[in-house]
Amino acid sequence: xxxxxxxxxxxxxxxxxxxxxxxxxxxxxxxxxxxxxxxxxxxxxxxxxxxxxxxxxxxxxxxxxxxxxxxxxxxxxxxxxxxxxxxxxxxxxxxxxxxxxxxxxxxxxxxxxxxxxxxxxxxxxxxxxxxxxxxxxxxxxxxxxxxxxxxxxxxxxxxxxxxxxxxxxxxxxxxxxxxxxxxxxxxxxxxxxxxxxxxxxxxxxxxxxxxxxxxxxxxxxxxxxxxxxxxxxxxxxxxxxxxxxxxxxxxxxxxxxxxxxxxxxxxxxxxxxxxxxxxxxxxxxxxxxxxxxxxxxxxxxxxxxxxxxxxxxxxxxxxxxxxxxxxxxxx
Amino acid sequence: xxxxxxxxxxxxxxxxxxxxxxxxxxxxxxxxxxxxxxxxxxxxxxxxxxxxxxxxxxxxxxxxxxxxxxxxxxxxxxxxxxxxxxxxxxxxxxxxxxxxxxxxxxxxxxxxxxxxxxxxxxxxxxxxxxxxxxxxxxxxxxxxxxxxxxxxxxxxxxxxxxxxxxxxxxxxxxxxxxxxxxxxxxxxxxxxxxxxxxxxxxxxxxxxxxxxxxxxxxxxxxxxxxxxxxxxxxxxxxxxxxxxxxxxxxxxxxxxxxxxxxxxxxxxxxxxxxxxxxxxxxxxxxxxxxxxxxxxxxxxxxxxxxxxxxxxxxxxxxxxxxxxxxxxxxx
Numbered sequence: 001x002x003x004x005x006x007x008x009x010x011x012x013x014x015x016x017x018x019x020x021x022x023x024x025x026x027x028x029x030x031x032x033x034x035x036x037x038x039x040x041x042x043x044x045x046x047x048x049x050x051x052x053x054x055x056x057x058x059x060x061x062x063x064x065x066x067x068x069x070x071x072x073x074x075x076x077x078x079x080x081x082x083x084x085x086x087x088x089x090x091x092x093x094x095x096x097x098x099x100x101x102x103x104x105x106x107x108x109x110x111x112x113x114x115x116x117x118x119x120x121x122x123x124x125x126x127x128x129x130x131x132x133x134x135x136x137x138x139x140x141x142x143x144x145x146x147x148x149x150x151x152x153x154x155x156x157x158x159x160x161x162x163x164x165x166x167x168x169x170x171x172x173x174x175x176x177x178x179x180x181x182x183x184x185x186x187x188x189x190x191x192x193x194x195x196x197x198x199x200x201x202x203x204x205x206x207x208x209x210x211x212x213x214x215x216x217x218x219x220x221x222x223x224x225x226x227x228x229x230x231x232x233x234x235x236x237x238x239x240x241x242x243x244x245x246x247x248x249x250x251x252x253x254x255x256x257x258x259x260x261x262x263x264x265x266x267x268x269x270x271x272x273x274x275x276x277x278x279x280x281x282x283x284x285x286x287x288x289x290x291x292x293x294x295x296x297x298x299x300x301x302x303x304x305x306x307x308x309x310x311x312x313x314x315x316x317x318x319x320x321x322x323x324x325x326x327x328x329x330x331x
Numbered sequence: 332x333x334x335x336x337x338x339x340x341x342x343x344x345x346x347x348x349x350x351x352x353x354x355x356x357x358x359x360x361x362x363x364x365x366x367x368x369x370x371x372x373x374x375x376x377x378x379x380x381x382x383x384x385x386x387x388x389x390x391x392x393x394x395x396x397x398x399x400x401x402x403x404x405x406x407x408x409x410x411x412x413x414x415x416x417x418x419x420x421x422x423x424x425x426x427x428x429x430x431x432x433x434x435x436x437x438x439x440x441x442x443x444x445x446x447x448x449x450x451x452x453x454x455x456x457x458x459x460x461x462x463x464x465x466x467x468x469x470x471x472x473x474x475x476x477x478x479x480x481x482x483x484x485x486x487x488x489x490x491x492x493x494x495x496x497x498x499x500x501x502x503x504x505x506x507x508x509x510x511x512x513x514x515x516x517x518x519x520x521x522x523x524x525x526x527x528x529x530x531x532x533x534x535x536x537x538x539x540x541x542x543x544x545x546x547x548x549x550x551x552x553x554x555x556x557x558x559x560x561x562x563x564x565x566x567x568x569x570x571x572x573x574x575x576x577x578x579x580x581x582x583x584x585x586x587x588x589x590x591x592x593x594x595x596x597x598x599x600x601x602x603x604x605x606x607x608x609x610x611x612x613x614x615x616x617x618x619x620x621x622x623x624x625x626x627x628x629x630x631x632x633x634x635x636x637x638x639x640x641x642x643x644x645x646x647x648x649x650x651x652x653x654x655x656x657x658x659x660x661x662x
Binding site: 032035051277280281283284316319320323324327328 | 358359360361363364366380382383385387444608611612614615616617618647650651654655658659
């Protein structure tokens with residue numbers, strides 16, 4: 001039994017409540033069939049394009065859900081969030097919608113598109129080191145000195161429930177299509193998305209499988225599963241999938257993974273640019289490397305599916321310059 | 332009274348029948364709210380992203396609808412289609428789904444992405460000149476010598492009804508959102524899309540306005556409206572919006588425009604690349620210049636809306652190399 005098995009998991013009702021909160025505020029992204037991937041994989045393949053979500057990534061779901069549950073007093077003190085980029089944009093957007101201020105602590109290595117996106121939404125960006133720990137330390141320092149309110153990036157039940165709404169949409173759309181046994185490939189960073197999505201999928205369509213996909217250079221979930229508890233990996237992972245470079249999965253997110261994630265697979269960095277280009281050329285969708293990692297798992301044969309597959313595309317926050325650099329190898 | 336006022340217009344029932352034919356075959360693309368455009372335009376703006384349609388453009392709707400109504404005998408003789416690119420890909424895809432052959436006659440100037448897309452789908456590509464007339468002549472020659480069956484690009488009731496299904500989806504989704512008075516911006520090439528979409532919009536939501544958008548260098552609809560009948564403009568229009576360079580609107584499509592299109596506006600070529608980039612950076616969608624022309628009309632203030640607006644994005648058939656050339660000015 002795992003050490004924290006007494007943790008209360010997020011329930012499907014929590015996710016349904018989050019979906020009601022997000023109704024008319026977040027985009028309900030479609031479940032699109034990918035015929036080009038189907039030809040390669042030999043099974044029906046669907047895409048859940050969260051780059052079409054507000055803010056360009058799934059992160060708005062969790063951030064808005066969390067911020068909506070704060071008291072007025074907590075909100076007007078100002079929101080503070082540590083973020084590799086997408087969570088920051090999501091918090092800046094939620095703050096804007098609630099008419100309050102947001103301060104986002106980003107790594108000095110954050111892609112320009114993510115910094116610009118946050119600032120465009122009125123967020124104040126502060127840079128702090130390159131690691132999750134450095135960002136969190138700086139965020140706590142700001143919260144202390146300015147009396148702000150933390151919006152945690154992933155290890156929180158309201159964040160997990162919000163991210164789970166994307167999984168609920170997948171499960172509902174899959175049911176409407178008559179899918180029963182199918183597999184969902186989902187990104188693993190700190191674990192908020194994979195925790196929420198797996199909870200929704202397993203509760204609504206229990207025969208479906210959920211497969212976590214992490215970058216080979218940042219295998220925090222597979223290491224945690226080996227150890228039976230979250231472990232901290234190499235302190236400064238590098239890689240193209242900048243949204244998935246957490247050094248440790250969350251305590252609460254890990255419990256959800258133990259309950260609901262069937263398998264974890266790893267994708268090499270060199271397999272990411274071809275997947276970004278495939279989505280661009282064949283599906284007319286801009287994915288950031290983290291967002292394309294599930295498609296990379298299929299294209300690079302890391303996963304050979306035997307049932308229909310859903311690839312979650314977690315975000316597309318890469319602008320023209322970054323995309324050009326990525327696809328021409330000049331970055 | 333116009334010379335061909337006795338033409339039978341496509342009805343909303345024809346469009347509903349086409350929608351039933353396309354159900355489960357074509358993608359039902361979402362109506363997405365564009366908050367970034369809304370901030371600039373001051374009214375709610377929605378996008379209908381037909382680059383997410385099968386084949387990367389709206390054209391599959393009409394082509395599949397037409398091919399589905401052919402007899403088995405007509406189909407197995409092989410399909411022949413003149414096309415600037417997107418219709419060709421759509422016909423090649425429809426032929427593949429029905430297990431028959433397709434020959435596509437394209438201009439020598441067709442973008443590589445459109446040629447490659449057609450060939451990838453098993454279509455045979457034959458090049459003929461640069462004008463609509465040259466392509467049609469060559470197509471008729473092939474039909475005669477090989478006993479093939481023409482799939483017309485736009486001036487046909489089944490094609491118009493098929494393209495109209497995109498308009499039906501817009502009108503249904505607009506109604507569900509409570510929109511009543513709104514404007515739809517739609518591309519005008521040969522007129523199949525704008526004819527079908529305007530028919531659906533006006534029949535389902537009569538208070539909505541439909542505004543045709545054509546490239547300033549190829550003003551075939553505004554000239555036809557001045558003349559009261561289709562006229563042939565300069566024989567070889569050039570421009571970035573390669574899908575909209577027809578030299579004359581169709582006879583049947585023109586009748587639909589006279590009945591249902593409220594206004595026609597023109598967009599300069601120089602306004603197209605910024606719109607392509609805006610959709611890429613802010614909406615994570617790849618649009619070809621023709622597909623982005625409706626957004627260009629808003630960004631360049633050619634149209635200053637006073638009601639909610641829907642911008643149809645007709646297609647995204649530009650691959651990485653073409654996109655790079657367009658956005659870096661090196662083409």
